[in-house]
Amino acid sequence: MFRCAACGAFNRVREPRPSGNPECGRCHRVLDLSGAPQEVDGEALDRAMLSSPVPILLDLWAPWCAPCRAAAPILDAVGRAQAGRLLVLKLNTDQNPRTASALRVQGIPTFVVFSGGREVARRSGVLPKADLERWVSGALAAPGSTGATA
Structure with a gap:
């Protein structure tokens, strides 16, 4: 599943993914299939948490x-590696206090994993890519979690 940034x-x-540029079924803009992190505000985050069919990794940050x-590049790599299975969102805490x-x-940085519309894990501080992936996978495999990154 992919979230339309627009x-x-x-x-x-x-x-296999279609060739060319797939479009969003709602707004018909080009759909980004890269898995790159997407910037959100508070309202967009709420909507995503309530409706995301895949787990969310939220990065709370400031410029x-x-x-x-x-x-940032670590989150980008994780998002791209898990494209379609994990949604990486970024919320600027200065713009969304x-x-x-x-x-x-x-x-900050604080990372929060959401699955099934609820928080399942949280941690602060930068981690190497492998450790971040392991932490996210562990959070999603924990009892009570409803998602997994396959």
Whole structure:
């Protein structure tokens, strides 16, 4: 499943993936199948959490935060490796202070895994790619979690 960055709709894409540029079923814009992290605001995050058929890895960050900038390529690599199976979203805490407060963010970068519309894991601080992937997989395999990154 892939989230349209333009309208937020979730789109099923068959395997093998079609050639050319698949379009979003709702807004008909080109659908990004790369798995690259997508920027969201608080409202888009709420919609995604409620309707995502795949687990979400949320990065809570700010542009001035050096560790956040260091984590960006790691998150990009994880998102691309799990394209269609894990949705990586980024929320700028400076631009979305109410959402950051509602999520009880005390430091950045903070990473939160959501599955089935609820939080299943949280941690702060930058991790190497392999450790981040292991942490996400472990969070999704834990009892009570409803998703998995295959």
